Amino acid sequence: MTAIETDGLTKRFGDVVAVDDVNLRVEEGEVFGFLGPNGAGKSTTINMLLDFARPTAGSATVLGYDSQDEAEQIHRRIGVLPEGFDLYERLSGRKHISFAMKTKGIDGNPDDILRRVGLSDEDARRPAGGYSKGMRQRLAFGMALVGDPDLLLMDEPSSGLDPTGINELQELVREETERGTTVFFSSHILEHVEAICDRVGIMNQGELVAVGTLEELYEQIGGDATLELDLDGVPQRALEDLPSIDGVTGAERTDETVVVRCDDPTAKARAINRVEAAGATVLDIRVEDQSIDELFEQLTGAGEAHEAVEQPAEEVVA
Ligand SMILES: Nc1ncnc2c1ncn2[C@@H]1O[C@H](COP(=O)(O)OP(=O)(O)OP(=O)(O)O)[C@@H](O)[C@H]1O
Numbered sequence: 001m002t003a004i005e006t007d008g009l010t011k012r013f014g015d016v017v018a019v020d021d022v023n024l025r026v027e028e029g030e031v032f033g034f035l036g037p038n039g040a041g042k043s044t045t046i047n048m049l050l051d052f053a054r055p056t057a058g059s060a061t062v063l064g065y066d067s068q069d070e071a072e073q074i075h076r077r078i079g080v081l082p083e084g085f086d087l088y089e090r091l092s093g094r095k096h097i098s099f100a101m102k103t104k105g106i107d108g109n110p111d112d113i114l115r116r117v118g119l120s121d122e123d124a125r126r127p128a129g130g131y132s133k134g135m136r137q138r139l140a141f142g143m144a145l146v147g148d149p150d151l152l153l154m155d156e157p158s159s160g161l162d163p164t165g166i167n168e169l170q171e172l173v174r175e176e177t178e179r180g181t182t183v184f185f186s187s188h189i190l191e192h193v194e195a196i197c198d199r200v201g202i203m204n205q206g207e208l209v210a211v212g213t214l215e216e217l218y219e220q221i222g223g224d225a226t227l228e229l230d231l232d233g234v235p236q237r238a239l240e241d242l243p244s245i246d247g248v249t250g251a252e253r254t255d256e257t258v259v260v261r262c263d264d265p266t267a268k269a270r271a272i273n274r275v276e277a278a279g280a281t282v283l284d285i286r287v288e289d290q291s292i293d294e295l296f297e298q299l300t301g302a303g304e305a306h307e308a309v310e311q312p313a314e315e316v317v318a
Pocket of ligand 1: 017018019036037038039041042043188
């Protein structure tokens with residue numbers, strides 16, 4: 001089943017087109033990163049998925065339910081970690097989970113969830129006011145997990161977290177996806193979603209400008225990579241052969257090192273195989289990919305209007 005599907009989803013606020021004819025498909029079980037700079041239209045899209053905002057045009061389904069007509073069913077089956085979530089400073093972590101359970105009409109033991117998000121018994125009994133950022137995040141994540149949602153929607157979940165907090169969050173997300181939960185993770189920071197997302201969709205100025213795995217996106221924009229191979233000896237044949245490999249644009253030699261330039265990231269493995277087949281032993285490998293920030297800037301034009309990246313229909317589905 002498709003976890004999220006939008007069809008021409010559009011939202012205008014007066015003259016501002018916040019979301020412009022967005023066609024998005026997120027498959028069940030995926031971790032999908034929804035990216036874009038501030039003001040790109042991410043929150044407005046999420047609000048329409050949940051029927052907190054009504055589309056000007058187009059439609060959306062979540063877990064097979066229509067966002068406008070069947071919002072109640074959707075709300076029952078999803079967990080939301082909102083941006084800038086609030087905690088009640090004087091309530092314990094455990095009370096927060098109990099409260100979320102009552103609100104959702106769920107019976108159960110809050111301790112199961114507290115354990116799942118890694119909050120100790122002792123911490124769970126303390127007021128949330130004294131929690132570190134990471135612990136607050138764990139608790140909010142736990143509240144979103146109440147009722148075992150099929151889909152977790154997380155709006156800028158990594159904002160304000162230090163690298164340790166981000167790693168912890170990524171670990172929690174990974175555990176949930178192992179249980180089969182679909183995760184929709186919105187962020188304006190590409191590297192925060194890079195490590196955990198199967199695919200990303202990139203929004204810019206209301207438009208969905210690219211969808212795919214990061215590797216596919218690199219390919220679409222022709223992301224360059226340089227591969228440096230230290231060899232026990234450079235066979236002349238390998239050097240001559242390398243430029244004929246699909247995705248390799250050039251090869252040079254300095255002493256016992258071969259520098260291979262690729263415009264397709266998947267060409268790197270083919271280049272290594274070719275060198276080894278020519279009889280050389282690879283002693284060390286260094287790769288310099290186009291940076292993730294460059295990719296993001298290129299796709300979003302650093303906030304400027306630009307042409308959408310072509311997205312063949314079959315590549316939209318993982
Ligand atoms: N209620 C509203 N009234 C008027 N304009 C709005 C409203 N909500 C959003 N917008 C505008 O729509 C555009 C998209 O905003 P949105 O909040 O969806 O972006 P975003 O990608 O979520 O940004 P951020 O990362 O900063 O949260 C922006 O230009 C914003 O100013």
